[in-house]
Amino acid sequence: MLRNIVLIGSGKLATQLGSSLVKKGFNIRQVFSRTHCNAEELAERLNAYATDRLSEIQLDADLYIIALTDAAIETTIEQMPKVNGIVVHTAGSLAMDMLGSFENYGIFYPFQTFSKEREVDFSEIPILIEANGELVCKKLESFAKAISQTVMVCDSNQRQQIHLAAVFACNFSNHMYVIAESILKKYDISFDVLKPLIKETALKTEFLSPVKAQTGPAIRGDKNVIDKHLSMLGGDEELAELYSKLTQRIEVLGARGKLLDE
Amino acid sequence: MLRNIVLIGSGKLATQLGSSLVKKGFNIRQVFSRTHCNAEELAERLNAYATDRLSEIQLDADLYIIALTDAAIETTIEQMPKVNGIVVHTAGSLAMDMLGSFENYGIFYPFQTFSKEREVDFSEIPILIEANGELVCKKLESFAKAISQTVMVCDSNQRQQIHLAAVFACNFSNHMYVIAESILKKYDISFDVLKPLIKETALKTEFLSPVKAQTGPAIRGDKNVIDKHLSMLGGDEELAELYSKLTQRIEVLGARGKLLDE
Numbered sequence: 001m002l003r004n005i006v007l008i009g010s011g012k013l014a015t016q017l018g019s020s021l022v023k024k025g026f027n028i029r030q031v032f033s034r035t036h037c038n039a040e041e042l043a044e045r046l047n048a049y050a051t052d053r054l055s056e057i058q059l060d061a062d063l064y065i066i067a068l069t070d071a072a073i074e075t076t077i078e079q080m081p082k083v084n085g086i087v088v089h090t091a092g093s094l095a096m097d098m099l100g101s102f103e104n105y106g107i108f109y110p111f112q113t114f115s116k117e118r119e120v121d122f123s124e125i126p127i128l129i130e131a132n133g134e135l136v137c138k139k140l141e142s143f144a145k146a147i148s149q150t151v152m153v154c155d156s157n158q159r160q161q162i163h164l165a166a167v168f169a170c171n172f173s174n175h176m177y178v179i180a181e182s183i184l185k186k187y188d189i190s191f192d193v194l195k196p197l198i199k200e201t202a203l204k205t206e207f208l209s210p211v212k213a214q215t216g217p218a219i220r221g222d223k224n225v226i227d228k229h230l231s232m233l234g235g236d237e238e239l240a241e242l243y244s245k246l247t248q249r250i251e252v253l254g255a256r257g258k259l260l261d262e
Numbered sequence: 263m264l265r266n267i268v269l270i271g272s273g274k275l276a277t278q279l280g281s282s283l284v285k286k287g288f289n290i291r292q293v294f295s296r297t298h299c300n301a302e303e304l305a306e307r308l309n310a311y312a313t314d315r316l317s318e319i320q321l322d323a324d325l326y327i328i329a330l331t332d333a334a335i336e337t338t339i340e341q342m343p344k345v346n347g348i349v350v351h352t353a354g355s356l357a358m359d360m361l362g363s364f365e366n367y368g369i370f371y372p373f374q375t376f377s378k379e380r381e382v383d384f385s386e387i388p389i390l391i392e393a394n395g396e397l398v399c400k401k402l403e404s405f406a407k408a409i410s411q412t413v414m415v416c417d418s419n420q421r422q423q424i425h426l427a428a429v430f431a432c433n434f435s436n437h438m439y440v441i442a443e444s445i446l447k448k449y450d451i452s453f454d455v456l457k458p459l460i461k462e463t464a465l466k467t468e469f470l471s472p473v474k475a476q477t478g479p480a481i482r483g484d485k486n487v488i489d490k491h492l493s494m495l496g497g498d499e500e501l502a503e504l505y506s507k508l509t510q511r512i513e514v515l516g517a518r519g520k521l522l523d524e
Contacts, residue, residue, distance in 0.1 A: 070484060093479070093487045111455060113462055113477050117469055120462065126455045152455060161449045162456075164491050169442035169456050170463045171478030172508050173435035178472045178515065180431035187423045193373060193388045193414060194424075194431050195467055200375055200382065201432045202464030205457055207379055210440045215375050216433030217355070222332060225355045229426050242507060246434050249500075253440065 002062040002086065002143045006030045007048070008076060009067035010038040012114040013090060017067060018046045020122040020147050030058050054079045061085045063143065065108060070094055077101070086136055092163035095156050096130050106131035106140050109159060110148075113170055126150040128159050179239065211253065218250035264324040264348065264405045268292045269310070270338060271329035272300040274376040275352060279329060280308045282384040282409050292320050316341045323347045325405065327370060332356055339363070348398055354425035357418050358392050368393030368402050371421060372410075375432055388412040390421050441501065473515065480512035 005026055007018050010033035018028055028046040033039035036052040043050035051057065057064075059081060066073055066089040073089050077098060080087070087099055088108040099105035107130040112120060127144040129151060131137035137153060144151040154162070177198060181191045204213045217225035226247055233240040267288055269280050272295035280290055290308040295301035298314040305312035313319065319326075321343060328335055328351040335351050339360060342349070349361055350370040361367035369392040374382060389406040391413060393399035399415060406413040416424070439460060443453045466475045479487035488509055495502040 069482075070487070093484075093490065112459055113466070115466060115470065115475065118466070124458050126458060128455075150455070150458075154451075158449055158451060160490070160494065161445060162451060164494055165442035165445040165451075165456060166459055167478055167480075167491060167505075168438045168445070170459050171476070171480065171512070173438040173460070174463055174466075174472050174476055175508055175512055176430045176435040176438065177467055178476065180427035181472055183423060183427040183430070187420055189416075189420060189424060189427075191467075191471070193390075193412070194427060196386050196388060196412075197374055197428055197432050198435070198464050198467055201436055202460050204375070204377060204380070204436075205439055205453075205460055208377065209453070210436050210443055213377065214433070214436055214440065216429055218429075218433065220331075222355075225332070225425075228355065228422070229429060232422065232426055238511075242511075243429075245504060245507075246437055249504075250433070250437055 002139055003027055004029050004061045004063070004085075006032070006058055006061045006064045006085075007042075007046070007067065008032045008057075008064060008080075010035070010042040011067065011069075013110065014065075014067040015042055015045075016114055016120060017065065017090075017110065017122070018042060018048075019119075022046050024147055026146075029061050032057060055081065057081055057083065059083050063088070066090065074098060086131075086139065088140065092128075092166070093160060096132065099132075104132065104136045106136055107156075107159065108140060108144065111162065111166070122147045123149050126152060128162065129153045130155060130159065179242075211257065214250060214253070216250070218247040219254045221251065221254065264401055265289055266291050266323045266325070266347075268294065268320055268323045268326045268347075269304075269308070269329065270294045270319075270326060270342075272297070272304040273329065273331075275372065276327075276329040277304055277307075278376055278382060279327065279352075279372065279384070280304060280310075281381075284308050286409055288408075291323050294319060317343065319343055319345065321345050325350070328352065336360060348393075348401065350402065354390075354428070355422060358394065361394075366394065366398045368398055369418075369421065370402060370406065373424065373428070384409045385411050388414060390424065391415045392417060392421065441504075473519065476512060476515070478512070480509040481516045483513065483516065 005028050007014050007028055028048040030049045031039050031043040032051050039050035039052050062085045064085055064087045070091050086104040087102045088106045090108055092109050096107050109128040110125050111128055112125040125148055127148045129140050129144055131140050141151055180194055230240050233243055267290050269276050269290055290310040292311045293301050293305040294313050296314055301312035301314050324347045326347055326349045332353050348366040349364045350368045352370055354371050358369050371390040372387050373390055374387040387410055389410045391402050391406055393402050403413055442456055492502050495505055
């Protein structure tokens with residue numbers, strides 16, 4: 001069992017993951033951060049040693065979790081001492097091979113969006129696992145299952161497809177909220193009015209495939225409303241074009257759905 | 263106080279609204295639907311009379327709520343007897359003027375997406391109100407406040423802007439979920455893996471403006487990941503183009519945000 005852990009990073013993910021692990025009885029031995037006071041602050045919370053030097057990383061832990069930004073992971077790996085424990089990174093879009101200089105390595109990718117303002121419940125976060133050998137994979141899997149209900153073993157290609165899907169489902173849907181907010185702002189209407197709708201639209205996916213949950217003028221083929229909206233967006237050609245594109249995509253899906261129903 | 267109500271329609275909205283009103287002690291006098299058995303079914307649940315003829319609508323109710331599809335509203339209004347009570351429709355995108363043949367009229371627009379599968383809590387649904395006179399507006403407002411915590415009086419233009427914003431925040435964000443599901447389907451990955459992320463992305467808006475909540479490769483300016491994603495989408499030119507457009511929009515917003523922060 002992987003019990004003794006070195007946490008490399010002190011950001012949003014490292015902080016939330018560290019807290020969850022300590023609560024579950026894991027022993028965080030050491031926290032590394034390039035910024036000493038960040039390392040100290042998190043280490044204190046997790047009852048661990050702090051360091052700002054990769055050369056000082058303890059060599060005999062069971063697991064090293066690199067929870068850094070994508071850009072920082074590569075240089076960190078190069079500078080890390082050759083430890084014996086399992087080394088994992090937490091990035092959705094980076095390949096596992098970059099850890100190839102270690103004996104035992106893999107991916108531990110908590111599939112969620114993290115923010116400083118909000119503590120998340122790790123038990124509800126899917127964790128995607130990949131490893132360079134069966135035994136390492138089994139160890140990582142049982143470790144992940146100790147903190148999450150949903151653990152998926154998948155290869156780099158699957159993980160990257162899931163990451164791409166997440167860009168649409170999370171990043172781009174958030175951009176739709178941004179556009180909505182900007183439309184309301186022009187008329188001094190508070191974004192609050194949209195919050196229940198945004199919440200319900202997301203919660204619907206729990207029990208209804210999004211294809212079936214589609215509502216709005218596009219899926220109804222309501223040309224009057226669509227034309228009205230396009231004229232309302234007339235001042236912003238780029239936005240009007242985006243509205244048209246998305247409307248056409250939904251119309252096509254609607255037409256296909258009808259054909260399948262017949 | 264508006265206590266005696268005739269409900270015109272028997273669909274998702276009429277059903278959920280009717281149930282909420284009865285729970286709050288309102289008296290649903292009559293339910294109209296063109297399809298007699300639908301009228302009967304809902305009327306029975308609400309302890310009301312049923313009719314499938316507009317000519318049989320009771321003339322002395324306080325409030326007539328037309329909860330029909332946009333397309334059905336116009337012909338229904340033409341065929342309704344000239345009642346004395348207040349007549350409202352529930353459509354976000356239709357003007358109030360179409361009710362001009364009545365003495366007292368207005369809009370009662372519950373701003374939410376409804377599904378048969380899921381009962382919603384009306385107290386959390388914003389209700390947008392408009393009326394053809396101050397007294398009618400006051401009456402509608404206090405009626406709406408009896409079932410919802412959030413009641414907004416707004417004119418037709420504001421309501422239509424809110425409806426346009428909702429197309430982005432609800433209909434188009436749902437389409438992003440549809441795209442994500444289709445990407446996963448190709449690799450036999452269950453959509454379930456995305457659900458916690460979708461939920462968290464939406465719930466974040468409760469306490470964080472979506473502009474501040476933006477994450478992902480576009481806002482980080484992570485060209486490696488963006489190029490990788492575009493090559494993964496290579497087989498679907500239209501989708502790759504959509505990815506590019508949305509990425510560019512987010513990059514521009516990110517650049518503007520940085521300028522503002524400096």
